[in-house]
Every structure is written in structure tokens, then in C-alpha cells.
Amino acid sequence: MSCEELCEAEPDELWSFAGNKENQRWLWVAIDHKTRVVLAYTFGKRQDKIFRKLKSLLEPFNIKMFYTDDWGSYERNLNPENHTITKKNTQRIERKNLTFRTRIKRLARKTICFSRSVTMHDIVIGLVINILEFGLTPYMLAHGLMA
Numbered sequence: 001m002s003c004e005e006l007c008e009a010e011p012d013e014l015w016s017f018a019g020n021k022e023n024q025r026w027l028w029v030a031i032d033h034k035t036r037v038v039l040a041y042t043f044g045k046r047q048d049k050i051f052r053k054l055k056s057l058l059e060p061f062n063i064k065m066f067y068t069d070d071w072g073s074y075e076r077n078l079n080p081e082n083h084t085i086t087k088k089n090t091q092r093i094e095r096k097n098l099t100f101r102t103r104i105k106r107l108a109r110k111t112i113c114f115s116r117s118v119t120m121h122d123i124v125i126g127l128v129i130n131i132l133e134f135g136l137t138p139y140m141l142a143h144g145l146m147a
Contacts, residue, residue, distance in 0.1 A: 007064040008033035010093035011054060011074070013046060014100060016107050018121040025121055027107065028054045029096070029129075033067060036092050038133040043122045048073045104128050 011030040018025050028050055029041040040057035044050030051073045065082055067089035068074040074083065101107045104125055106115060115121035130136040139145075 007062070008067065009039060009058060009061070009063045009065075010067045010090055011051070011058075012069065012090065012093040012097060013051075013071070014097050014107055015046075016121070016125075018115045018118045023118070025118060026050065027100070027125060029093070029100075030054060030058055031093050031096055033065075033089065033092065036096065038096070038129065041126075041129060043125070046071075046073075048077055051077055100129070103132065 009030045010033050011028065014027040014029070016025050016027065017023055024045065025043055026046045027041060027043055030039045031037060032039055039061055040054060042050060042054050042057060044053065055077060063082070065084065066074065066078050067084050067086055068078070069087070069090055070085050074085070106121060106125060115124060127138060131138075
């Protein structure tokens with residue numbers, strides 16, 4: 001995708017945990033503002049360095065405008081000219097987050113389904129996102145095949 005097709009993104013983060021609730025994991029995800037397609041995602045803590053990792057994954061898309069909530073990491077790491085804090089333009093990412101929480105029980109706020117290890121947590125959620133969003137099956141991922 002080039003900038004003619006894609007210039008706006010909505011990044012956001014979802015809380016979950018591995019092992020116990022003190023071991024927090026955050027899924028950072030960014031979608032295209034117009035098409036709602038997942039552009040990139042990463043896992044980590046709710047820290048600036050993890051957002052910068054997501055931002056670096058978005059560089060090939062040449063994003064011109066970011067729509068976010070009021071989380072401080074966005075203000076600290078995005079250029080004010082390319083950043084709008086708004087609830088109106090983040091409805092699509094919030095809807096996507098709700099879909100993920102519904103389909104991936106490890107992301108549900110109150111659940112008995114959780115991963116004991118961080119590695120399995122990230123692998124399972126990553127596989128489900130790849131299947132739901134990109135149509136990639138585990139076989140295709142394991143053998144380097146694309147849809």
C-alpha cells in the first residue's frame with residue numbers, strides 16, 4: 001500500500017495478562033482509518049518503547065495522520081501536526097478491540113482462559129490475529145506461504 005491509498009491510522013492498546021494479573025501484557029495494534037485493516041501489531045508493556053516499536057512497524061505505510069485516545073505515549077511520540085486526540089475518529093479501533101476481546105478469550109477482561117507463559121500468550125494471540133485479519137492459516141505461517 002502506498003500513501004495515495006493509506007495515510008491515516010488508529011493505534012490502540014489492549015490489556016491482558018500471562019500467568020497472573022500482575023504479569024500484564026499489552027497488545028498494541030494499528031488499523032487503517034478508512035478500511036479498518038490491521039496494519040501492524042506488537043506485544044509488550046504499556047510503555048513508550050513498545051509504542052515506538054509499533055510506530056516503526058508502521059513506517060513502510062507512510063502514515064500522515066494518527067488518531068488516538070488520550071494515552072500519554074501517543075502525545076510524547078507523535079508529531080503534533082500528524083496527531084489528533086479524539087473519540088470520534090477512534091471508534092473503528094475500539095470496535096476492532098471489542099471484536100478481538102470477543103473472539104480471543106485471552107483478551108477478555110474477566111476470563112478463566114489465560115496463558116501461563118508470555119511466549120504462549122503472544123503466539124496464540126498472534127496466530128488468531130493472522131488468521132482473522134490476514135486469512136493466514138498456521139500451516140501457511142509455518143511454511144512461509146502467503147494467501
